[in-house]
Amino acid sequence: MNRTPHSRPTLGDAEVRAVARVLSSGMLAQGPEAERFEQEVAAALGRRHGAAVSSGTAALHLALLALGVGPGDRVLIPSYACSALLHAVEFAGAKPRLVDVDPRTFNLDPDALARRVDRRSKVVLVPHMFGAPADVDAAVRHGLPVIEDCALSLGSEVTGRTGRLAVTSFYATKMMTTGEGGLVAGDNRRLIEEVRELRSYDGRHRHRTRFNYKMTDLEASLGRVQLGRLDGFVRARRRLAALYREGLQDTPLELPGEVPGHVYFRFVVRAPGGAGHLLRALAERGVDARRPVQKPLHRFLGEPGFTGTDDAFRHAVSIPLYPDLEGEGARRVVSATREAALELYG
């Protein structure tokens, strides 16, 4: 049987040519391609400045350091999110302060956030889960700097525009890719200069602890081609989401909310009987579905009381959706999911 993988990058000849051009130039490390790439991505996020780095986690880490986060500080992060957020907060020397999420939107719950902000809170980190814009204004209202994490929402018309800083990731299966890579964007030149200052250790006169977080020109050349295709990727993802909705609306599965600006990085359904049965039923039909968050952060930290997150984790199933699936692949995903849902709950 032909298996449908859960995710896959969309790559073509233009990407191959761009990387080959940098290879044959003999200049592989960070250089002019990375500089152009960071300007172009910042513009795509509606921001004035950008600093390219080696990963989304590095972008989060340096964004926190640029905002002055350090020991004794608390950074608010959702309990239902990629563990990269937790790692970045800990690398900055700060303590994570977990906030529960809305189990239907999978995004930070503004009321839960209001309950968790305290005197030691320094920054709020807001990811746009699975491509659906979160309520950034609700976070900004607390008067703390907000970092928008656009790793899953790059290409949306509305995310990345509001927070003090916006970060993103270009990992292989994100909205667009450089293999590994990330970026910090913002309108405040000093903050972005600070990220540039911290991403490399070389050629400095004044010593401070730095790391090597640079993006290479090889990666950036790939990223520039991908960025040129991003709007097309988003349109394809939205067409697929509409097709999935049409094909699944009369099943007992709960479908993702139709939020303006959603880019459908993931198409996450809620399985009434819990994720496990649906995952197995889809696997039997050749469809590689996943839990979109592998383990909630409060379970890593042994903290009780995150009922929205537990609810999300129990029910959420991500079914394959990416530009390459348009056509036959998408029809297979819809029919397998329909069959599985009707068998389980019909």
Ligand SMILES: *Cc1c(COP(=O)(O)O)cnc(C)c1O
């Ligand atoms: C993937 C991801 C990251 C981390 O990015 P890497 O490039 O893998 O380090 C951070 N935040 C979110 C929301 C992500 O999905």
